[in-house]
Amino acid sequence: MRKIVLTGATGFLGKKIVRKLIDRGDEICILTRSVENAKKIFPTVNSIIEWSPDSNVWHSSLEGADAVINLAGENVLARRWIEEHMRKILSSRVNSVQSLISAIEHVKNRPKVFISASAVGYYGNREEAVDENSKRGKDFMADVVTKWENETKKIDTLAVRRVNIRIGIVLDKKNGALAKMILPFKFFIGGPLGSGAQWFPWVHVDDVVGIFLFVLDNDNVEEILNAVSPNPVRMNEFCKTLGMVMKRPSKFRAPEFVLKILLGEAAQIILGGAKVNPKRTEEFGYKFEYSGLTEALKNLLHDNQK
Numbered sequence: 001m002r003k004i005v006l007t008g009a010t011g012f013l014g015k016k017i018v019r020k021l022i023d024r025g026d027e028i029c030i031l032t033r034s035v036e037n038a039k040k041i042f043p044t045v046n047s048i049i050e051w052s053p054d055s056n057v058w059h060s061s062l063e064g065a066d067a068v069i070n071l072a073g074e075n076v077l078a079r080r081w082i083e084e085h086m087r088k089i090l091s092s093r094v095n096s097v098q099s100l101i102s103a104i105e106h107v108k109n110r111p112k113v114f115i116s117a118s119a120v121g122y123y124g125n126r127e128e129a130v131d132e133n134s135k136r137g138k139d140f141m142a143d144v145v146t147k148w149e150n151e152t153k154k155i156d157t158l159a160v161r162r163v164n165i166r167i168g169i170v171l172d173k174k175n176g177a178l179a180k181m182i183l184p185f186k187f188f189i190g191g192p193l194g195s196g197a198q199w200f201p202w203v204h205v206d207d208v209v210g211i212f213l214f215v216l217d218n219d220n221v222e223e224i225l226n227a228v229s230p231n232p233v234r235m236n237e238f239c240k241t242l243g244m245v246m247k248r249p250s251k252f253r254a255p256e257f258v259l260k261i262l263l264g265e266a267a268q269i270i271l272g273g274a275k276v277n278p279k280r281t282e283e284f285g286y287k288f289e290y291s292g293l294t295e296a297l298k299n300l301l302h303d304n305q306k
Helices: 012-023 035-041 057-062 083-105 140-158 176-186 205-217 235-246 256-271 279-283 293-301
Strands: 003-007 027-032 047-050 067-070 113-119 161-167 169-171 202-204 223-227
Touching: 003 012, 012 027, 012 205, 027 035, 027 057, 035 047, 047 057, 057 083, 067 083, 067 205, 083 113, 083 140, 113 140, 113 205, 140 161, 140 256, 161 205, 169 176, 169 205, 169 293, 176 235, 176 293, 202 205, 202 293, 205 223, 223 279, 235 293
Parallel strands: 003 027, 003 067, 027 047, 067 113, 113 161, 161 223, 169 202
Antiparallel strands: none
C-alpha cells in the first residue's frame, strides 16, 4: 500500500483516479479547498485536508508520501475568456504547483514522484502531426501550458521524479465535450463544430486514468507524456462516428461565428486543434484500452454504462 496525495480530486477526472486508487488499496490523502464537499464525494477517505496557500498546516501531509498527483486548475471553458478568467486559468495552475513544490522542499521524506496534469493545448492550432518532442504553439493556451510545466520543472532540483501528462479532449458520457455533444445528436440536430476540418485529439477517460496509474507504477517514466488516442481524427470524422454509434445524422454544423459569440476567445479550443500523437507514452509501454474511436464511443454510450 502506498500513500498518494492528490489535489483536484473532486473534479470529474480526479474522482475516477481516486476511486481506482481506493479499489486497489492505496492510502489516499486529498488536499482540497472544500473539505465538506470532498467528504460527501469520498466518505471512505479518512485523510481530507484543507488546502490553502495562506496556511502551512497541510504541509505535513506530504511527509512520507510516495506520490503527489496534481490535478488542480480553473476550468478553461467555465465561462467566456474575459481578462479576469484568463488570469485565473493561468494563476490557478502556476500557483498550485508553486505551493506544492515549496511544501515538498521542506519535508524530510519527500515523495518519490510528482505527477502533474497538463494539456495538449501546448501544441496550439496546427495541421502537421506533433508529439511530445514538438515545439509549443503560439496562442494563449500554449503560453499557459508552457508556464505551468516550467513551474513543475523546479522540482527536478529536489531529486523527485517528475511527469507532466498532456491531456487531450477527454471522452466521458457525463462530462466534458462529449457530454455536451450528445444532446443535439439525440434530437437529430447534431453535427460538426466550426469547419469540421480541425483535428480532434480525443482520449477515452479510462485511458487517461490508466496513464496516470501507469506513471505511478513505473519508475522509469519521466517528463512529458501525451494522454491522447494513437488515432486522432478530424472533427468531421468524430461527429460522423458519433452519429453512427447513436444512429443519428451528423449534418447540422455549428458555424464558427456562433461559437465565437458564445465563447469569445475560448472558441479557439474547439475551432482549432492539432494532430497529437502519444509517441513517448507508447514507447514507455502503455497499452491503450481504447485506441479506436468507434469502440470508445460504443463503450461510453452503451445503455448500461455507469
